[in-house]
Amino acid sequence: MAQTEISPAVQPHNNNPAPYPNATEADAGTPMEEPKKRNPLLFIILAVVLLAGGFYGWTRYQFAQAHESTDDAQVEGDVYPILPRVGGPVLEVKVQDNQPVKKGDVLATLDPADYQQRVNAAEAALAAAEAQVVAARAAVGTAQATARTAQTTIGVSEASRAKLQKDLQRSTFLREQDIIPQSEYDAVQANLRATSAQRATATDQVGVARQQVAAAQQQVAVAQAIVKQRQADLDNAKLQLSYTTLLAPGNGIVSKKNVQPGQVVAPGQQLMGLVASEKTWIVANFKETQLENMKVGQPVKVEVDAYPHQEFEGHIESLSAATGARFALLPPDNASGNFVKVTQRVPVKIALDKVDPQHPLRAGMSVNAIVAVK
CATH class of the missing domain: 2.40.30.170 (Efflux pump adaptor protein, beta barrel domain)
Structure with a gap:
């Protein structure tokens, strides 16, 4: 009996056979996967971070309110x-x-030659002015002596005049009695007139001498004023000379020095x-x-x-x-x-x-x- 051939068209085609012929059995034999549990440590860390951030923000806010x-x-x-x-x-x-210095330390010095010369000239001018004061005071003494001499002359003239007036009275009486000659009587009158003239001259000399004393005293005052002026000039010259030495005004540190010798x-x-x-x-x-x-x-x-x-x-x-x-x-x-x-x-x-x-x-x-x- 001849074999019956199966046509390729009707042969079953299964290139990928299922590992499990029966799907129901495969599902029944495999256990179901459980959902993953989250780690609670993450929530704790997140909570701590949030709390710390909130606390820090609150403290900064409170700090900003008070500062x-x-x-x-x-x-x-x-x-x-x-x-x-x-x-x-x-x-x-x-x-x-950057050098530390103390108050009063010398920082720099300038050439003092010109200023020293001014000091010397001021000292000479002061000495001359003081000599003028001495001369003016001597002139005052001379004028006062002249005034005293004139005053003494007035006193002598007064005494002579008083004596001659008495002599004239006696001479007048004697002349009336024709005891003394006319020439003697005339001489007594002439002496009296001369003495009166001397007294007047002495009085004028006293006035002139007093004026000379006042003028001499004024010269003393002028000379003393000149001395003060010359003294002020000398003090100023010495002050200018002292400025040639630059001193530190206080304790500190030298900075930004821009000076050199010879400048x-x-x-x-x-x-x-x-x-x-x-x-x-x-x-x-x-x-x-x-x-x-x-x-x-x-x-x-x-x-x-x-x-x-x-x-x-x-x-x-x-x-x-x-x-x-x-x-x-x-x-x-x-x-x-x-x-x-x-x-x-x-x-x-x-x-x-x-x-x-x-x-x-x-x-x-x-x-x-x-x-x-x-």
């Missing part, structure tokens, strides 16, 4: 300009940049600066909107950029009476042109409570000032 701060602040100190009061060539410079300087020319090392303070420029609760005496915490890990304590010493713009070279004039409102800043002076030798503050350093206003 005012600005970084527009710097260290200030006294800076003495060293200016010559007289001109001349520089003879010697005794200091260098000819003029009065008022700045030769160097002297930064005082005894006291420094802080000038903080707060906005005008920050001054509502700011008062003198409030504590201040100062953070210096040069010492980031060091804090300085201070207090408000004073507040400026005007904004910083009012002291500008060209202060703003809001009455002209277009007006643009700009928040102004007011300088506030902050004094440090104590000085830290380990962390010296230098003028010009940038700082951050925080004021406790509440």
